[in-house]
Structures are given as structure tokens and as C-alpha cells.
Amino acid sequence: MKKIIATSLLVILFSCKNDAAKKNETPSTETHVSEMQKQIELGETLFNGKGNCYACHKPDQKIIGPSLQEMVKIYKAKNGNMYNFLKKDAQPLVDPTQYEVMKTNLSITKAMSDTEVNALVAYIYSHNE
Incomplete structure (x- = not known):
């Protein structure tokens, strides 16, 4: 009988420990997607406002500058760093x-914060074909 009680206590102890560990798990995929969506939304706001990017770039057609889809395609193909380009630390690839x-x-x-430029890049990359 003592063995059964001891075993039961061990099972309860370890199951409580696992429940506590689960509460400290890394954020769920849903949380990550939500954060990414917020970043993309900020990027869209910057693209259409403060950045004035919309004047020359459209998501799927060339106006004055290349489309966002074309930019993503070229930056991926050439392993380019769009963040560095937008901060004037890299040469143009497109x-x-x-x-x-x-x-x-x-x-x-270049004058934007790192958060703003990262959001702008996230928005541009959200137009991946």
C-alpha cells in the first residue's frame, strides 16, 4: 500500500511540474502571426504615409519604380538585404x-527607427508572389 501511495505522489508531483512548465512555454504560433501582422500593418502605414513609397511603387505593377512583387523576387534571388538598402548601407539590386x-x-x-524599417521590409515581403 505504501508503494502505491508513494507512486501516486510521484505521479502527482511530476504532473504538476509539467503543468507549471507549460505555462512558461514560448509564445504560440498564433501569437507570432499576430505580431507579424502588426508589423506588416505598421509597414503598410509607413509605405503609404511617412515613407511616401506609394508614389513610385505599387504591389503588382511597375509605375516609376518596380512593383513590390518584383523587388521581393529580386532580393530573394540575389540574397539581398533590403533593410540595409533602405538605411543607405547597401547598393541597389533591383x-x-x-x-x-x-x-x-x-x-x-534612413531617418526611420529600426522598428519602422523592419516593419516596412515586412510589408514589402508580404507581397511575395
């Missing part, structure tokens, strides 16, 4: 001939 036209807007993105 259309270097348009670099002079974009310099004014790059001054805007």
Missing part, C-alpha cells in the same frame, strides 16, 4: 539606374 530618383526617399527611410 534597378540601379533609378537610384538617383530614389535618393530623396532613402533619406526618409
